[in-house]
Amino acid sequence: MKDNQENNIRNKSQHIFIYHAKFKRLLYKAVGEYAAGKERCKILDIGCGKGNDLSALCESNPNLRAFGMDVSGENLAAGGGVKKGINFFQGNALDIPVKDGVFEIIITSEMIEHIEKKDAIRFIGELYRVLKSGGRLVVTTPSRHNYTSLLSKIVPAVFKNKLRKLVWHIRPGQESNPHAYEYTPRELAALFSCGGFFIEKIKAGVMRIPLWPLFVKLPFLLLFWKCLDGLINIIPGGINLKHNFVLIMKKG
Numbered sequence: 001m002k003d004n005q006e007n008n009i010r011n012k013s014q015h016i017f018i019y020h021a022k023f024k025r026l027l028y029k030a031v032g033e034y035a036a037g038k039e040r041c042k043i044l045d046i047g048c049g050k051g052n053d054l055s056a057l058c059e060s061n062p063n064l065r066a067f068g069m070d071v072s073g074e075n076l077a078a079g080g081g082v083k084k085g086i087n088f089f090q091g092n093a094l095d096i097p098v099k100d101g102v103f104e105i106i107i108t109s110e111m112i113e114h115i116e117k118k119d120a121i122r123f124i125g126e127l128y129r130v131l132k133s134g135g136r137l138v139v140t141t142p143s144r145h146n147y148t149s150l151l152s153k154i155v156p157a158v159f160k161n162k163l164r165k166l167v168w169h170i171r172p173g174q175e176s177n178p179h180a181y182e183y184t185p186r187e188l189a190a191l192f193s194c195g196g197f198f199i200e201k202i203k204a205g206v207m208r209i210p211l212w213p214l215f216v217k218l219p220f221l222l223l224f225w226k227c228l229d230g231l232i233n234i235i236p237g238g239i240n241l242k243h244n245f246v247l248i249m250k251k252g
Contacts, residue, residue: 023205023244034136044103047111109140117181124195139247144182147241197249205244
C-alpha cells in the first residue's frame with residue numbers, strides 16, 4: 001500500500017514537471033519546424049549541460065547533427081558517457097571556439113540570465129557569428145516581470161523569505177537567486193534585434209505553480225491552474241506574467 005502511494009505521488013509530480021516543461025516543448029517545436037525537410041542540419045546547444053535537450057531533439061529529428069558546448073567539463077563528462085551521437089566540447093559563451101557561419105540552428109536554454117548584462121551584446125555577437133545566414137536561433141529564459149516578482153513588491157520585506165519558502169517549497173541552499181540579470185520579453189527582443197537578428201516569435205511558457213506539493217495531493221487544482229494559465233495568454237501583455245518565455249529568431 002505504501003509503495004502504491006509513493007508511486008502515485010511520483011507520477012503526479014512528474015505530471016506537474018511535464019506541465020512546467022511547456023517552454024521546452026516550444027523550443028523543440030521551433031527546432032523541428034526549421035529542420036523538417038533538410039537532409040542534414042547542424043545544431044549547437046550553448047550551455048548544454050549534460051545534453052538532455054539535444055538528446056530529445058535528435059530522437060525526433062534524426063537529420064540533426066548535434067553539438068553541445070558547456071563551460072563545465074564535469075557536465076560534459078557526465079553527458080558524454082550516455083548521450084551517443086552528440087559532439088561535446090568545452091567553451092566560453094563569450095568566445096565560442098567555432099568558425100564563422102557553421103550552424104543552421106543554435107539553441108540556448110535558461111542560460112542568458114547567467115551572463116552579466118554588460119556582456120550580453122558580446123554574447124549575442126558570438127551567436128550571430130557562428131550561425132549561418134538565415135539560420136534559426138531559439139532562446140529560452142525566465143521573465144523578469146512574472147507574476148511572482150510583481151507579488152513580491154507588495155509583500156513586506158520581513159515576510160518575503162518566509163513567503164518564498166512556503167509558496168515555492170524552496171529547499172535549504174536555494175534561497176539566493178544565481179541569475180546575473182533577468183529580462184522582460186520586450187527588452188530581450190530589442191537586444192537581439194540590435195544584434196542583427198529578426199524576431200519571428202515570442203512565446204510564453206507557464207506560470208509557476210505555488211505550493212506544488214498541494215497540487216500533487218489535489219490534482220483538480222492543476223486543472224484549475226492550467227485553465228488560469230491559458231486565460232492569461234488571451235490578455236494583452238499577459239506573456240509578462242509567465243515564468244518563462246521563448247524567443248524564436250533568424251539571422252538576417
